[in-house]
Amino acid sequence: MSKILVLDDDDDILEILSFLLSENDYIVKTLNNGETVFEEIKDFKPDLILLDVMLAGMDGRAICKSIKENQLTSFLPVILISGTHDLAASLDYPGAPDDFVAKPFEINYLLTKIQNQLAA
Secondary structure, rough: OOOEEEEEOOEEEEHHHHHHHHHHHOOEEEEEEEEEEEHHHHHHHHHHHHHEEEOOOHHHHHHHHHHHHHHOOOOOOOOEEOOOOHHHHOOOOOOOEEEEEEOOOOOHHHHHHHHHHHOO
């Protein structure tokens, strides 16, 4: 069973994503800030990270870049989620996420994106 770490500062979104992903046989851990992301990665050992761009006081893109530039975590697929930024054009840059999903999104669309990254 694949493990997904979800970072979003909106607890309602975390609750919904946690429920939907659990219902689709994923093991889910949620975080409402990015301050402990590396400790959570070390402890939880996720197979994929869903990361909101706009976190309270932090930029998900910067967290993504840190994950991708760290030798211990660079292999982890990261999907950025945003309601305000179109990041599709930035997927080719160093430190970029593996994929991008715009809010609002259809759950089946997100699940397909997750499955594609886990199969890669």
